[in-house]
Amino acid sequence: MEIIxxxxxxxxxxxxxxxxxxxxxxxxxxxxxxxxxxxxxDAGHTHHDPNxxxxxxxxxxxxxxxxxxxxxxxxxxxxQSDAGIQRLVNNLASYDLTKAEKLQIVNLAPTEPVxxxxxxxxxxxxxxxxxxxxxxxxxxxxxxxxxxxxxxPPSAGDGRRFGNALAHEAEVYVEEEQDYWQQTANDVEFDDxxxxxxxxxxxxxxxx
Amino acid sequence: xxxxxxxxxxxxxxxxxxxxxxxxxxxxxxxxxxxNRVLHNVGLCVAVFDLVSAGSGRVRYGDGLLYYKVAFxxxxxxxxxxxxxxxxxxSADEEGVRLTMGFFDDMYVPLAYLPQPSAFDPSERAxxxxxxxxxxxxxxxxxxxxxxxxxxxxxxxxEVLRVRVESDMFCDDEPGPPRAGEGGVAPPPVRxxxxxxxxxxxxxxxxxxxxxxxxxxxxxxxxxxxxxx
Numbered sequence: 001m002e003i004i005x006x007x008x009x010x011x012x013x014x015x016x017x018x019x020x021x022x023x024x025x026x027x028x029x030x031x032x033x034x035x036x037x038x039x040x041x042d043a044g045h046t047h048h049d050p051n052x053x054x055x056x057x058x059x060x061x062x063x064x065x066x067x068x069x070x071x072x073x074x075x076x077x078x079x080q081s082d083a084g085i086q087r088l089v090n091n092l093a094s095y096d097l098t099k100a101e102k103l104q105i106v107n108l109a110p111t112e113p114v115x116x117x118x119x120x121x122x123x124x125x126x127x128x129x130x131x132x133x134x135x136x137x138x139x140x141x142x143x144x145x146x147x148x149x150x151x152x153p154p155s156a157g158d159g160r161r162f163g164n165a166l167a168h169e170a171e172v173y174v175e176e177e178q179d180y181w182q183q184t185a186n187d188v189e190f191d192d193x194x195x196x197x198x199x200x201x202x203x204x205x206x207x208x
Numbered sequence: 209x210x211x212x213x214x215x216x217x218x219x220x221x222x223x224x225x226x227x228x229x230x231x232x233x234x235x236x237x238x239x240x241x242x243x244n245r246v247l248h249n250v251g252l253c254v255a256v257f258d259l260v261s262a263g264s265g266r267v268r269y270g271d272g273l274l275y276y277k278v279a280f281x282x283x284x285x286x287x288x289x290x291x292x293x294x295x296x297x298x299s300a301d302e303e304g305v306r307l308t309m310g311f312f313d314d315m316y317v318p319l320a321y322l323p324q325p326s327a328f329d330p331s332e333r334a335x336x337x338x339x340x341x342x343x344x345x346x347x348x349x350x351x352x353x354x355x356x357x358x359x360x361x362x363x364x365x366x367e368v369l370r371v372r373v374e375s376d377m378f379c380d381d382e383p384g385p386p387r388a389g390e391g392g393v394a395p396p397p398v399r400x401x402x403x404x405x406x407x408x409x410x411x412x413x414x415x416x417x418x419x420x421x422x423x424x425x426x427x428x429x430x431x432x433x434x435x436x437x
Contacts, residue, residue: 075294
């Protein structure tokens with residue numbers, strides 16, 4: 001074994017969650033096939049897939065615990081969507097943020113100034129007036145369903161309308177949150193977004 | 209919090225897997241070898257992300273296995289120093305607070321990184337922070353225990369904390385290969401097993417610590433603003 005590059009790129013929590021859910025879906029599909037094959041075998045057929053009945057215990061453990069952590073109710077991933085994150089990263093590009101700060105904004109989705117203070121060093125000096133804009137960009141990227149229901153990005157001089165739009169968004173957000181509480185665990189939606197290639201490109205450490 | 213590591217390895221495939229697509233069989237073998245394991249100075253491996261390149265399989269003399277030289281990308285859990293992450297309190301003792309992320313348990317907040325002034329309440333088995341006391345007066349931990357109970361902010365087990373990663377450490381405690389010339393078998397030194405990968409976190413800054421603390425503060429702040437309007 002040889003480590004070629006320990007850190008070739010960063011991944012956002014959302015991407016990891018997508019990957020783990022894909023693995024989970026694969027596993028469930030494989031288990032179903034295995035059950036079907038077993039039935040066929042009982043009926044007299046003798047086809048056998050060796051991988052089907054070899055469950056990787058370690059992979060299953062980290063897969064389930066990872067999904068549990070990444071989709072817990074204190075994580076923003078449940079309101080995030082592929083399109084939403086992509087839009088957020090595009091919006092963040094205009095601010096003077098480091099890659100690590102952008103990654104953390106995507107991962108933690110700060111909606112309150114306190115949270116942003118923790119993530120961005122010397123927030124006041126660097127981006128004093130733009131804080132609200134960043135928080136607005138974050139909350140508009142959280143929509144839960146990935147449907148384009150956000151208000152268009154406000155123009156720079158239109159502060160009041162922006163504030164109203166934000167308040168409206170906040171209400172929508174609260175309602176959705178309640179929806180989530182009512183949903184059963186079986187109802188978890190699974191978006192196959194091809195491992196979120198869009199964000200990865202932006203957060204790559206190197207360009208090759 | 210997660211990163212991609214490029215790793216090169218030689219993977220043997222059993223003849224029983226020859227019927228499958230080589231890519232799937234290789235991923236399966238790699239996941240079997242790496243998933244949920246700590247790579248020294250790399251981090252905790254989660255799962256194979258994709259294969260970068262793979263040579264053609266070669267058979268060696270002696271067994272019927274196909275050996276593939278593979279380069280692949282691994283999803284690795286390795287929060288960088290200074291990163292803010294969310295974790296739950298697993299337990300607390302006199303030495304500090306132990307955190308868990310579900311899939312990763314070896315995260316600690318030592319006493320020095322707790323918000324000051326704070327103390328450990330042995331009857332509740334939890335640390336608490338006294339936000340109301342003045343910063344100028346140095347209070348001994350013993351005095352803090354005399355404080356009124358309702359002024360204390362407890363960090364209870366199971367609570368969701370926002371923490372900053374301060375440092376991480378890898379320990380390789382696996383015994384090496386036995387040395388020749390030592391004669392008999394040397395008794396293995398009995399030592400406490402250390403975690404192969406542990407992370408030290410801090411909650412001593414503004415905005416860190418139980419998420420609920422700051423949520424509550426925000427609500428109050430929001431009300432104040434409403435009043436001003």
